[in-house]
Amino acid sequence: xxxxxxxxxxxxxxxxxxxxxxxxxxxxxxxxxxxxxxxxxxxxxxxxxxxxxxxxxxxxxxxxxxxxxxxxxxxxxxxxxxxxxxxxxxxxxxxxxxxxxxxxxxxxxxxxxxxxxxxxxxxxxxxxxxxxxxxxxxxxxxxxxxxxxxxxxxxxxxxxxxxxxxxxxxxxxxxxxxxxxxxxxxxxxxxxxxxxxxxxxxxxxxxxxxxxxxxxxxxxxxxxxxxxxxxxxxxxxxxxxxxxxxxxxxxxxxxxxxxxxxxx
Amino acid sequence: xxxxxxxxxxxxxxxxxxxxxxxxxxxxxxxxxxxxxxxxxxxxxxxxxxxxxxxxxxxxxxxxxxxxxxxxxxxxxxxxxxxxxxxxxxxxxxxxxxxxxxxxxxxxxxxxxxxxxxxxxxxxxxxxxxxxxxxxxxxxxxxxxxxxxxxxxxxxxxxxxxxxxxxxxxxxxxxxxxxxxxxxxxxxxxxxxxxxxxxxxxxxxxxxxxxxxxxxxxxxxxxxxxxxxxxxxxxxxxxxxxxxxxxxxxxxxxxxxxxxxxxxxxxxxxxxxxxxxxxxxxxxxxxxxxxxxxxxxxxxxxxxxxxxxxxxxxxxxxxxxxxx
Numbered sequence: 001x002x003x004x005x006x007x008x009x010x011x012x013x014x015x016x017x018x019x020x021x022x023x024x025x026x027x028x029x030x031x032x033x034x035x036x037x038x039x040x041x042x043x044x045x046x047x048x049x050x051x052x053x054x055x056x057x058x059x060x061x062x063x064x065x066x067x068x069x070x071x072x073x074x075x076x077x078x079x080x081x082x083x084x085x086x087x088x089x090x091x092x093x094x095x096x097x098x099x100x101x102x103x104x105x106x107x108x109x110x111x112x113x114x115x116x117x118x119x120x121x122x123x124x125x126x127x128x129x130x131x132x133x134x135x136x137x138x139x140x141x142x143x144x145x146x147x148x149x150x151x152x153x154x155x156x157x158x159x160x161x162x163x164x165x166x167x168x169x170x171x172x173x174x175x176x177x178x179x180x181x182x183x184x185x186x187x188x189x190x191x192x193x194x195x196x197x198x199x200x201x202x203x204x205x206x207x208x209x210x211x212x213x214x215x216x217x218x219x220x221x222x223x224x225x226x227x228x229x230x231x232x233x234x235x236x237x238x239x240x241x242x243x244x245x246x247x248x249x250x251x252x253x254x255x256x257x258x259x260x261x262x263x264x
Numbered sequence: 265x266x267x268x269x270x271x272x273x274x275x276x277x278x279x280x281x282x283x284x285x286x287x288x289x290x291x292x293x294x295x296x297x298x299x300x301x302x303x304x305x306x307x308x309x310x311x312x313x314x315x316x317x318x319x320x321x322x323x324x325x326x327x328x329x330x331x332x333x334x335x336x337x338x339x340x341x342x343x344x345x346x347x348x349x350x351x352x353x354x355x356x357x358x359x360x361x362x363x364x365x366x367x368x369x370x371x372x373x374x375x376x377x378x379x380x381x382x383x384x385x386x387x388x389x390x391x392x393x394x395x396x397x398x399x400x401x402x403x404x405x406x407x408x409x410x411x412x413x414x415x416x417x418x419x420x421x422x423x424x425x426x427x428x429x430x431x432x433x434x435x436x437x438x439x440x441x442x443x444x445x446x447x448x449x450x451x452x453x454x455x456x457x458x459x460x461x462x463x464x465x466x467x468x469x470x471x472x473x474x475x476x477x478x479x480x481x482x483x484x485x486x487x488x489x490x491x492x493x494x495x496x497x498x499x500x501x502x503x504x505x506x507x508x509x510x511x512x513x514x515x516x517x518x519x520x521x522x523x524x525x526x527x528x529x530x531x532x533x534x535x536x537x538x539x540x541x542x543x544x545x546x547x548x549x550x551x552x553x554x555x556x557x558x559x560x561x562x563x564x565x566x567x568x569x570x571x572x573x574x575x576x577x578x579x580x581x582x583x584x585x586x587x588x
Contacts, residue, residue, distance in 0.1 A: 097378055098371050129368030129380055136372035141449040144365055147505050161518050162361050164275050164455035172448040182505030223377030223412035230404045243569025250577045256565050260547055262526045263585055
């Protein structure tokens with residue numbers, strides 16, 4: 001069994017996120033971290049490998065992004081991926097969700113995995129929708145927000161919460177599965193794994209290498225167009241209490257509630 | 265024709281409220297554009313009544329497709345087929361889980377563009393523009409569609425249900441050609457209710473508990489506080505998925521939407537998926553030890569501190585105040 005995990009570099013939570021007003025896309029210059037949701041996808045792959053129900057030959061981390069995105073791949077490898085693939089090309093800049101999903105699917109086609117895993121959503125301006133786009137391009141069944149995966153020979157039994165409660169779905173592989181953060185607690189990489197990550201195989205691919213039609217990617221290939229970026233409506237800032245003396249804090253909360261007649 | 269196609273999720277004989285919100289929104293936009301709004305219902309035994317009734321919200325025609333329900337890809341097959349045959353310019357979805365999966369799949373299949381978490385749709389120069397908050401709602405973008413079908417996925421509760429004054433919809437059964445891969449997933453159990461059946465929708469006061477409580481047993485802290493306030497306890501998806509609290513108490517994207525007089529969030533970071541289910545509460549109080557937690561951005565009173573220290577004392581103080 002071969003598993004590909006889609007990962008992504010996102011702005012570090014400590015770095016202020018902002019839009020680039022000239023390109024009207026997210027300014028990615030401050031970014032430096034592996035999307036926290038993706039660590040759950042890598043952990044899910046590792047647990048399938050270590051679970052013993054099926055034999056996993058290889059776990060491959062795949063990303064699309066500028067040169068700096070190799071850091072996300074190194075992190076993915078330190079968490080257990082055997083090797084990684086980096087799709088990078090100026091032609092891909094400003095791709096929207098549909099264009100990005102198409103480009104990633106082209107890379108995945110060459111890898112022909114049995115299972116594609118990804119985090120259900122990313123922390124930045126992108127979205128939970130990429131799995132569905134990738135799956136449609138690959139012609140594979142897919143499911144998002146999965147919190148439990150059981151693997152047998154060539155099928156998966158997945159659980160997820162949907163509109164009316166929990167659903168259990170059986171899916172034939174190959175398949176694309178987006179995992180929710182409740183699926184596992186990602187491990188911390190060992191120092192040895194962090195040090196060794198840069199030595200593992202990392203293939204860099206251009207759009208030509210991945211057989212990507214450049215007319216379908218980038219800002220021009222994207223069918224969405226950002227017209228304007230605006231600040232959110234002004235909202236009166238709420239009152240903030242820093243808890244130093246808890247008795248005092250509690251008194252303040254009670255007074256606040258009483259003032260609004262919530263303790264009647 | 266040009267026009268707007270919407271998806272209506274049907275479950276146990278009823279149309280989903282967010283879907284009907286999407287139909288109402290599509291009908292309004294269609295009339296501004298001088299076109300029509302149509303809807304699709306997919307399932308193995310959808311009644312005539314359910315389909316006709318969608319007309320009340322402004323869909324002039326409802327397509328009914330006999331295909332497995334509860335999964336996105338069969339619906340993508342149906343909608344892509346209808347879009348190709350009838351030339352719809354836009355597809356609109358209410359918030360929820362399936363709408364995200366179906367909308368993205370449709371955009372990929374028909375070579376369109378997709379926006380999600382949309383809170384408003386405007387008509388500009390005869391075209392639709394989707395308004396969407398991004399980066400934890402710290403900026404709002406206006407997005408237009410160029411050269412392909414525009415797919416709009418609403419944020420939960422963004423589109424209000426409104427009866428349009430029109431009558432029953434015309435119902436048309438459609439034959440579906442399912443993709444091979446759409447038949448490779450099967451729902452073996454649907455709508456399983458995990459945990460006790462609790463009622464949080466009628467409560468005037470809710471104490472919402474999140475991962476910051478630390479473990480399932482600590483929900484007793486939230487329960488004690490709720491009891492002292494005369495309210496009920498709600499929960500985030502993360503703790504429900506973890507089995508700490510019943511699904512029936514869950515707020516947000518795939519749970520309940522509430523608007524109590526007081527929502528007191530303890531150990532909740534305030535992710536968008538939770539926010540959409542409780543942001544209309546009259547008063548929002550948050551207790552969280554992380555001063556950067558997004559919940560402080562939309563709470564009326566924020567308390568930065570350790571809930572394990574604060575909650576027992578707060579419960580005692582509320583009891584004393586109410587008893588006195």
